Amino acid sequence: MSKSVPDKYAETTVSSQPIFQGKVISLQVDTVTLPNGQTATREIVKHPGAVAVLALVDDRLLVVEQYRKPMDKTLIEIPAGKLEPGEDPVEAAQRELEEETGYRCKTLKPLCSFYTSPGFADELLYIYVADELEKGRAQLDEDEFLDCMSITLEQAQQYIREGRIGDAKTITAVYAWQLYKLTGGF
Numbered sequence: 001m002s003k004s005v006p007d008k009y010a011e012t013t014v015s016s017q018p019i020f021q022g023k024v025i026s027l028q029v030d031t032v033t034l035p036n037g038q039t040a041t042r043e044i045v046k047h048p049g050a051v052a053v054l055a056l057v058d059d060r061l062l063v064v065e066q067y068r069k070p071m072d073k074t075l076i077e078i079p080a081g082k083l084e085p086g087e088d089p090v091e092a093a094q095r096e097l098e099e100e101t102g103y104r105c106k107t108l109k110p111l112c113s114f115y116t117s118p119g120f121a122d123e124l125l126y127i128y129v130a131d132e133l134e135k136g137r138a139q140l141d142e143d144e145f146l147d148c149m150s151i152t153l154e155q156a157q158q159y160i161r162e163g164r165i166g167d168a169k170t171i172t173a174v175y176a177w178q179l180y181k182l183t184g185g186f
Contacts, residue, residue, distance in 0.1 A: 047123035051093040052080035054173040055130040060150035089126040106132035
């Protein structure tokens with residue numbers, strides 16, 4: 001068994017003040033002691049985590065086009081959604097794929113996971129690769145308005161250049177797909 005090594009950069013929380021509790025996120029301000037003994041404040045967004053799915057049908061990537069208020073524009077993204085409390089990420093990925101695209105998959109393989117904005121948020125996003133897809137019926141949430149489409153790798157690369165694809169999860173999926181086409185594996 002390996003010994004735990006102390007993190008020389010760790011910050012110790014002195015106090016935590018809740019600021020906002022929403023449906024999707026909460027915000028807190030923590031006072032911390034720094035490694036040098038000084039104190040500082042940290043504004044932290046708490047998020048339950050999210051999932052996204054890289055799904056290919058006939059060598060085309062399933063994507064959704066939807067308006068994103070924080071950017072005040074429409075983006076093209078891979079199917080994704082937030083985790084419900086205690087929800088298994090694989091089950092959430094299957095749910096989001098079907099809800100947004102109408103496709104079901106028999107298997108999901110983990111591609112990667114990453115923190116979306118570790119400087120201020122704890123959101124961990126899991127990306128899965130869907131396999132053995134079959135068409136079903138989309139069932140959007142009542143506050144979701146989007147169009148599902150399938151695009152070629154060349155279109156995806158062009159959309160990245162144009163800024164129509166601009167989020168980390170979709171850019172990661174496009175580059176993973178490009179690597180898959182070159183190597184035959186994810």
